Amino acid sequence: MKEGPDISRIAALIGDPARANILTALMSGKALTATELASEAGVTVQTASAHLSKLEAADMIACRKSGRHKYFTLGGDDVGHALEALMGLAAGAGHLRTRTGPKDAALREARVCYNHLAGAKGIALYQGLLARGVIQERGDDVALTDAGVTFLRTFGVDVDGLRKAKTPLCRSCLDWSARQTHLAGSVGRALLARMQEIGWAERVEGTRVVQFTSKGEAAFLDTFGV
Amino acid sequence: MKEGPDISRIAALIGDPARANILTALMSGKALTATELASEAGVTVQTASAHLSKLEAADMIACRKSGRHKYFTLGGDDVGHALEALMGLAAGAGHLRTRTGPKDAALREARVCYNHLAGAKGIALYQGLLARGVIQERGDDVALTDAGVTFLRTFGVDVDGLRKAKTPLCRSCLDWSARQTHLAGSVGRALLARMQEIGWAERVEGTRVVQFTSKGEAAFLDTFGV
DNA sequence: GGGATGCTTCGGCTACGGTCGAAGTATGAA
DNA sequence: TTCATACTTCGACCGTAGCCGAAGCATCCC
Structure with missing residues (x-):
């Protein structure tokens, strides 16, 4: 029954809107702090903190401490690759975000x-x-x-x-x-x-x-x- | 802020263990019936039915009626691509199901x-x-x-x-x-x-x-x- | 037609996980 | 030292979604 890697755990991590927002923000390649990511995700810092530790435990993001800040980046190229693939699916399914700003x-x-x-x-x-x-x-x-x-x-x-x-x-x-x-x-x-x-x-x-x-x-x- | 398509919906679909099992089973390329998929996923047919209709609504799987059976396949190459990317994340080398029809x-x-x-x-x-x-x-x-x-x-x-x-x-x-x-x-x-x-x-x-x-x-x- | 099989719908139960307030820890600045 | 900032942990609340039993269609076999 359970052959192959368990994709549901990884997918469930991405499946939460707040975490998806965090990951999408990190797709920029820039290192962001926990508070910045919390604001990106639209949740409080405590909630973001919980999400970040889960993502880190799954090696989807990497973190680097610098003073009292904690900078997060994507875990690796394969993470970015998987996220892009999912974006391709989402775009095809018409789940585009409602707001398509001038940046689009x-x-x-x-x-x-x-x-x-x-x-x-x-x-x-x-x-x-x-x-x-x-x-x-x-x-x-x-x-x-x-x-x-x-x-x-x-x-x-x-x-x-x-x-x-x-x-x-x-x-x-x-x-x-x-x-x-x-x-x-x-x-x-x-x-x-x-x-x-x-x-x-x-x-x-x-x-x-x-x-x-x-x-x-x-x-x-x-x-x-x- | 919110750039690009909303990946969380798609990812949440894959994020459920039962649905992930269904999709993994379909990665073989074989068309499978609802009951077969229910057994693959380890849930009852009613539950599988609910999952299948959600997956179909998101165009992640395609279905085809044939008599009283309903055969399901993956929705397209891009779906398979995304799943593979996730498998890569989940455990590096994913052993895919390779059941190829009747042996005889x-x-x-x-x-x-x-x-x-x-x-x-x-x-x-x-x-x-x-x-x-x-x-x-x-x-x-x-x-x-x-x-x-x-x-x-x-x-x-x-x-x-x-x-x-x-x-x-x-x-x-x-x-x-x-x-x-x-x-x-x-x-x-x-x-x-x-x-x-x-x-x-x-x-x-x-x-x-x-x-x-x-x-x-x-x-x-x-x-x-x- | 009657009986069997495959799938769907409905209703209610349950539990998991996201959420935040409040309090706790670490680092840096005055 | 004392205060301010950045982040984490704890505890409790609550909504959503997965799950199955039972019943309802649809299709096929005899």
Whole structure:
């Protein structure tokens, strides 16, 4: 009967509205304190505290103490990946939030998904990398090619440094807004970081939106456009 | 604040142990009935029924009526994708159910399903009838064409006799070994009966296996092959 | 037709888990 | 030291949702 991992425990954790709000807030990739998360979730701090300890016990979030503050982040890439997959389902089922603010369009265009680029730009990036032979799809997985390594080096990504970490270099991630694939993994993260570093784009404070500069937009098209 | 789709509803659905078991069982790709799923989930049929209607309302599963049975499958690839992501979170390597239909090769090849032909032969028959314009798919249903009536008459089926009965002439039936459609209804029954009558095939006593003769095999291919 | 099987609906019971107020602990600032 | 802030623990309340027995349809078999 009980074969395979018990998904109900994990899903039940995400299933509570307050916890779902907490996790969604953490999808921005930013580290947030318990009080900030409580306000995001719309509950009191005591309630949030209970939720946070449950999430932490399940390794869905990680925490770091700094003075009297406690900063929370998502537990890992796989957590972000699962959350995006669920968002894809929820969006398909029409369970969109009733309030679709002006941020919504910007979110669809470009946003961070945990730590890498998502939205229309994320998909364009993925397809550009594919077309240029930087990455290659292998079944459900995606891998960096030899040519891709040199490409990344000239773009300014420390590939050898990434290799030392145990996290996978490339990983595909399903986009909830467009239902297409974009690039996750340490390479995905490094690419976004590099784009911010060279001034192509910057994060909009307090949201998941990534705003490209006009120069960055052009350069992006030039470097990754199909 | 509240960005993106509401994942908590979907996650809460998966979060119930009974429903999680149901979904895990359906991950095999096999279509299962409500009672089978109830036993998989470890609850009574009434409880399972309630769960199934909730899952269906959320488009997480799809259902198909076939006689007095109701076959359920996963709602789509994205559902499977999300479940896999959750399994990855829950325990790293998830051992999926891999029950693949009847073990007996003969059963998979050709067997009776209530009263009509199922298995590989049943599927081939259905597709042959479709290709020859004998039957026509109409949404989820299937109907006998005018050309089909004459075809059946020359094959030796008493179509007018069948029409007198109140049971529907054609009905599609989901194959449990191959997860494809074959033909049920009174025409499906009559076709199998006729094949036995003219010596193409015979039932193996005490089992559901249908054994084709070598002549019957050739004639079947000739008459219904694509 | 009668009987059996598969599924659904209804009603009521129960328990689990989310919620908050209040009090308790830790860290930093004055 | 004393106060202020950030977070946790405790206890109690309460609503929701899962559960099953019984009865009601629908379908098929003989």
